[in-house]
Amino acid sequence: MPQTELISLTVNGEPVTATVPVRRNLVDFLRNDLGLTGSHVGCEHGVCGACTIEVDGAMIRGCLMLTVQASGATVTTIEGLADSDRGADLRSAFEARNALQCGYCTPGMLASALEYVEAGGAADKAAIREHISGNYCRCTGYQAVVEAICDVIEGTT
Ligand code: FES
Ligand code: FES
Numbered sequence: 001m002p003q004t005e006l007i008s009l010t011v012n013g014e015p016v017t018a019t020v021p022v023r024r025n026l027v028d029f030l031r032n033d034l035g036l037t038g039s040h041v042g043c044e045h046g047v048c049g050a051c052t053i054e055v056d057g058a059m060i061r062g063c064l065m066l067t068v069q070a071s072g073a074t075v076t077t078i079e080g081l082a083d084s085d086r087g088a089d090l091r092s093a094f095e096a097r098n099a100l101q102c103g104y105c106t107p108g109m110l111a112s113a114l115e116y117v118e119a120g121g122a123a124d125k126a127a128i129r130e131h132i133s134g135n136y137c138r139c140t141g142y143q144a145v146v147e148a149i150c151d152v153i154e155g156t157t
Helices: 026-033 078-084 088-097 106-118 125-134 143-154
Strands: 004-011 014-021 052-055 058-061 074-076
Touching: 014 026, 026 052, 052 106, 058 106, 074 078, 078 106, 088 106, 088 143, 106 125, 106 143, 125 143
Parallel strands: 004 074
Antiparallel strands: 004 014, 052 058, 052 074
């Protein structure tokens, strides 16, 4: 019988209380227990960025954080960002620039892009590439992603 713990947190503005195995990571909890499948799982080793989500205002790897560590935290997934309209300009720019193909990396990529834009990042393609370097994409070659982020910063979307 796995050890469990009762936790409470806020997910996309809603209070959540659950009893979870202490070894369950946060992205698995969000996907499998709460049905929030917008956060993807790729490597499960903190490398690919597919699981990037916001916890207490910081973008983190959902595969590297245990759910019990998020007790008391405020978590926002791609679904929450969409509901609150945060990043709507980025989503439009990604669509306009065709900055996604299979879409597997896209929720994490959008989260990292939003972190950059909301921090006041410059429309500097090298700096943007550096910022999203922890989000792997196997389809786009990144150029359209970088241009979409630049468009948002420059207000040309
Ligand atoms: S699944 Fe978390 S970084 Fe790859
Ligand atoms: S769009 Fe397919 S991995 Fe990025």
